[in-house]
Amino acid sequence: MICSPLTSNHRGKFPFLFCMTGSTIFWGWDISQGRDYLSTAWWITFRPGIAIVLIVISFNILGDWLRDVLDPHLRV
Numbered sequence: 377m378i379c380s381p382l383t384s385n386h387r388g389k390f391p392f393l394f395c396m397t398g399s400t401i402f403w404g405w406d407i408s409q410g411r412d413y414l415s416t417a418w419w420i421t422f423r424p425g426i427a428i429v430l431i432v433i434s435f436n437i438l439g440d441w442l443r444d445v446l447d448p449h450l451r452v
Contacts, residue, residue: 407425
């Protein structure tokens, strides 16, 4: 298991955020394994899918905010 040393204190709370097993991130693995059960157990893929969407949207909002704050061409 490969984990960032900066996140070792948070591994117990959020192991799916920072650790990888080989080249597979746990959320992607959960979604991949849940594909076979979409018609009967959709929640297996729903929670990691929503988590990925929220993380991506959060990074986009953060990037837009940083661009607005740091780009001198946008200042009036």
